[in-house]
Amino acid sequence: MTNEEFDKFKLEFEARYKLIGEIRCPYFQEPVIFNAKGLEHLKFMRKHHARTIEEQTVRIKLFPLAxxxxxxxRTIQGISHTHHFEVExxxxxxxxxxxxxxxxEFVAIxxxxxxxxxxKQISNGPKFFWSVIPFWKIDKNNNRWKMNYGNPELD
Known part of the structure; x- marks a missing residue:
């Protein structure tokens, strides 16, 4: 995929993403919001650290599954509670x-x-979509399969 094709692909995805708004989740019995934070996290690992084009493409293609x-x-596979610096x-x-x-965290096939x-949920605020992750990755250090980076903030 060339840079121009990727830019067009990404712009079309962003337009569709912004139309979603929210989806009611049976597990939470409340809506999950699709806001700009989730969209940015699909494109960036953290502020000023963009994901590779390949990684963005995979996540965008998996997004309909999310x-x-x-x-x-109706089931959850993991809950993680921590403290993090957030812009308020x-x-x-x-x-x-x-x-x-x-x-x-929800895992499904x-x-x-x-x-x-x-x-993700910050304090007692609304729950919002944060990320979609291909469940298996290859660790570049030892060429073995790994689940993720192990840090939900970056994954």
Whole structure:
């Protein structure tokens, strides 16, 4: 895929993503929001550290499965609670604060693809889509299969 083809592919995906809004999740019995944070996380590992074109392409292609998993799942495979510095807007100012963060992980096999979906919640705020991850990766250090980086903030 050339850079121009990838840019077109990514722009079309972003337009579809922005139309989603929210999906009700049977596990939470409440909606999961699809906001700009989740979209940015599909493109960047963290601020100013973009994912490779190949990694972005894989995640974008798996995204429809993430929607289906969130829409149908009734079981959770992992919950992680931590504290993380998050940007919080108050009174038209942005502040970085250390806040409690929860990550909810769902794993499913759909269309012969094993996928992990991460939903994030900051403090007691709304739950929002954070990431879709191909369940297996190859560790570049030893050429062996590994599940993920092990850090939901980066995965």
């Amino acid at each position: 929607q289906e998993i969130i829409n149908t799942t 807007r108050t009174n038209q100012r942005s502040e970085t604060k250390l806040l409690p963060v929860s990550y909810y 759909l269309n012969e693809k094993r996928v992990r979906v991460v939903v």
